[in-house]
Amino acid sequence: MRQIERLVMHAMENEAQFKEVSGENSAPAIIVSNLVKSFGPQRVLDGISFEVRRGETLAILGRSGTGKSVTLRILVGLEPPDEGNASVLGVDMNGASAREIDDARKQMGFLFQHAALYDSLTVAENVAFPLVHHRRDLNAQQRTDRVHELLAEVGLEGHGKKMPSDISGGMQKRVGLARALALDPVVLLLDEPTAGLDPISSAEIDQLVMKLQKEYNLASIVVTHDMVSARTIATRIALMDEGKIVIEGSYEELQQSKERIVMEFLQRDLEQV
Amino acid sequence: MSTNPTAVSAVHSKPNLLLGMLEWFGEFGIFVWQVLCAAIKPPFEFKEFVRQLDEVGSRSLPLVMLAGAATGTVLALETRQSLVQFGAKSLLPTTIVYSVITEMGPIITALVVSGRVGAGIGAELAAMKVTEQIDAIATSAVDPRRLLASTRIAACIIAMPLLTLAASFSGVFMGWVASTLMEPITLVRFINQGFQGAGFKDFLPSTFKTCVFGLIIGCVASFQGMRARGGAQGVGSSATTSVVLSSLFVILADVVLVKIILLIWS
Numbered sequence A: 001m002r003q004i005e006r007l008v009m010h011a012m013e014n015e016a017q018f019k020e021v022s023g024e025n026s027a028p029a030i031i032v033s034n035l036v037k038s039f040g041p042q043r044v045l046d047g048i049s050f051e052v053r054r055g056e057t058l059a060i061l062g063r064s065g066t067g068k069s070v071t072l073r074i075l076v077g078l079e080p081p082d083e084g085n086a087s088v089l090g091v092d093m094n095g096a097s098a099r100e101i102d103d104a105r106k107q108m109g110f111l112f113q114h115a116a117l118y119d120s121l122t123v124a125e126n127v128a129f130p131l132v133h134h135r136r137d138l139n140a141q142q143r144t145d146r147v148h149e150l151l152a153e154v155g156l157e158g159h160g161k162k163m164p165s166d167i168s169g170g171m172q173k174r175v176g177l178a179r180a181l182a183l184d185p186v187v188l189l190l191d192e193p194t195a196g197l198d199p200i201s202s203a204e205i206d207q208l209v210m211k212l213q214k215e216y217n218l219a220s221i222v223v224t225h226d227m228v229s230a231r232t233i234a235t236r237i238a239l240m241d242e243g244k245i246v247i248e249g250s251y252e253e254l255q256q257s258k259e260r261i262v263m264e265f266l267q268r269d270l271e272q273v
Numbered sequence B: 001m002s003t004n005p006t007a008v009s010a011v012h013s014k015p016n017l018l019l020g021m022l023e024w025f026g027e028f029g030i031f032v033w034q035v036l037c038a039a040i041k042p043p044f045e046f047k048e049f050v051r052q053l054d055e056v057g058s059r060s061l062p063l064v065m066l067a068g069a070a071t072g073t074v075l076a077l078e079t080r081q082s083l084v085q086f087g088a089k090s091l092l093p094t095t096i097v098y099s100v101i102t103e104m105g106p107i108i109t110a111l112v113v114s115g116r117v118g119a120g121i122g123a124e125l126a127a128m129k130v131t132e133q134i135d136a137i138a139t140s141a142v143d144p145r146r147l148l149a150s151t152r153i154a155a156c157i158i159a160m161p162l163l164t165l166a167a168s169f170s171g172v173f174m175g176w177v178a179s180t181l182m183e184p185i186t187l188v189r190f191i192n193q194g195f196q197g198a199g200f201k202d203f204l205p206s207t208f209k210t211c212v213f214g215l216i217i218g219c220v221a222s223f224q225g226m227r228a229r230g231g232a233q234g235v236g237s238s239a240t241t242s243v244v245l246s247s248l249f250v251i252l253a254d255v256v257l258v259k260i261i262l263l264i265w266s
Helices: A002-022 A068-075 A098-105 A123-134 A140-153 A169-181 A199-216 A227-233 A251-256 A260-272 B005-039 B046-058 B061-085 B089-130 B133-139 B144-182 B187-194 B200-208 B210-226 B232-265
Strands: A030-039 A042-052 A057-062 A083-088 A108-111 A187-191 A219-224 A236-241 A244-249
Touching (some): A042 A083, A042 A244, A068 A083, A068 A187, A108 B133, A123 A140, A140 A169, A169 A187, A244 A260, B046 B089, B089 B133, B144 B210, B200 B210, B200 B232, B210 B232
Parallel strands (some): A057 A219, A108 A187
């Protein structure tokens, strides 16, 4: 009886949270303002700012080493910024207490560039990891059902007992995505989801991200240097160069730009098409 | 006037080395404090702790017993020659039992565990660090210091006295085997004679000082593993420094602990 009450409470909390951030006039789920970060003498981020609301996908494009992944690491609280603020769901990911940051992380899903699956755990155990630690109200059967549901969502039914080393790079990304979705996040951060994948697997991952985005009504940021992928899944694109956002807008707005770096990216996109 | 570049770099490298050491100790102290704070807060990671206890304890048991047995055998063979020269052959059981339980058993166990477990923890955590698995744990709102470090350190602390008991047992037993092969003596007589010169006041502090050795091995190896950088080279370097530093600190701690034990128990 208590378990049912807990489940109802959890559903009500999720619903309240959904209403809070999904309305048109709601506050942005992610606010980045004037972020600066240096590693030694190299200034990787030089005062970038942007916002992402629920239902939006912002693709951050740029050449390697322009600070795209660092931005995501700051957003999830893995790196402290030198200046500026990164706030997720109202929590300052640098200034808040460890407990507040952990509470925010429970509502965030993060897909690492190389998936970062736990190599000593099976695929199913990887997906179950956040549930084991944060959904102690679920019994073993409910947890198993949820893992099956998540694996089915990413098209990996029947692969739960395999080890991460026994599956392909594309499948590892899918497992990483299933793990990121385990706690029904509000915010999804994807670091190079299609990097190192063949065009067909990349297209499949893009379709999957779009499907999940629609289904979960997420506030998403996708870091990539793949313009095709960005054009497919993003509602807005921000192009970074030398630690700054050169331009931010829709793909059509980018096409109007005369900036050299923008034109180079668009040219490469056209060549790929 | 020309300046010898080697001399200049030597002058500069000394403060750098000192700063590096101070930085290491500072970071290590902060790490140990953070692990302690994380470890005492629920939820406790019992499943991972039991897994680590098996990894540190059960899997080290054969090697530790073998090392203990070799020590007991060599001690019996070497000591007998000296005791015979002084006409004190009857003191052989006492010498073996006292040496094994007060010093040889604990230190041999600590060095074997430092080599096997220290390298294992250092390499495993370093591999997890460079493949972003530790970051993935953190982004799942789970404290990696609680899940990975505190469980390994606790397992080392609990397993060390038990492993020391096993090493001391096999050392004394093989000491008897070696002695009786040279001059037959029953096990009961050997034990009775042996424990005439060694009692609980010798056995307890020297066995439980290995908890400190376990703490050192667990902390150093976890710290070195979790601060690894780079790829395969970083993993290798972490494993090596884990073994070297934990062995060094175990030996230094032994000197201090023996002095403290002598002060208190004498």
